[in-house]
Amino acid sequence: MTFRHLFGARRSRQSVDIRSKDYFDQQEGVTTVQFPKEKMPIPEVARYQLDVEIDDCIVCDLCAKACPVDCITIEAIKSPEAIGKTSDGSVKRLYAAQFDIDMAKCMYCGLCTVVCPTECITMTNQYDRSTTQLTDLIYGFGEMSDTEIAQRKAEWTKHQAEKEAAKKK
Ligand code: SF4
Ligand code: SF4
Incomplete structure (x- = not known):
């Protein structure tokens, strides 16, 4: 048994897809997959880090x-009118x-x-973003600058004021 392990140590285990019918077969070799150089294949339905388009x-x-x-x-800013469409045709307001x-x-x-x-x-196939700062794990997907945010808020406030004024007439 010692000799078997000794010779086995010359080989590393193969990275086998979990969907493979050989997944649970005993493999030769004693070392594990050399992460991050090698990675185990992950199932299509796996749940890993999120992404927002x-x-x-x-x-x-x-x-x-x-x-x-x-x-x-999420912080939303209303717009007086439609601002565009998504790729599936939904109107953005x-x-x-x-x-x-x-x-x-x-x-x-x-x-x-x-x-x-x-x-x-x-959910993406990204699972290995390690960090020493917890705050690095707050992913921001918003793309508006502070100036643009202030401008859009001002537009909505002005629109509301004009609506109120029109009601009083
Ligand atoms: S963000 Fe919330 S709802 Fe989405 S996967 Fe994480 S815990 Fe679940
Ligand atoms: S459209 Fe945007 S805010 Fe609404 S569920 Fe999807 S990601 Fe969330």
Whole structure:
């Protein structure tokens, strides 16, 4: 047995896809996969880090409401008129001033991806972003600058004021 392990130590184990019928077969070799140089294949339905295609987001807040651990923070700014369309044709009426996901709190349940009407929040195959700073795991997907946010808020306030004034006439 010692000699078997001695010779086996010259080989490392193979990276086998979990969907392979040989997945549970005993492999020769004693060392594990040499991560990060080698990586195990991951299943297509695996739940890993989230990504948001912000251009396709209608800022409906459904993902944040569905999240059991409140790790999605969204701040929306209303627009007086439609601001564009997503790739599936949904009309966008809100700007995303903030769209943050705290991956340090996320429990990878995938609920946010299920409720999204435009399927713009998805789980990627990214699982190895380690860091020593927890705050690095707050991913910001919003793309608006502070100036643009202030401008859009001012536009909405002006629109509301004009509506109120028109009602009083
Ligand atoms: S995967 Fe679950 S815990 Fe993570 S952000 Fe989405 S809903 Fe929240
Ligand atoms: S559910 Fe989808 S469309 Fe709605 S805010 Fe979340 S990511 Fe955007």
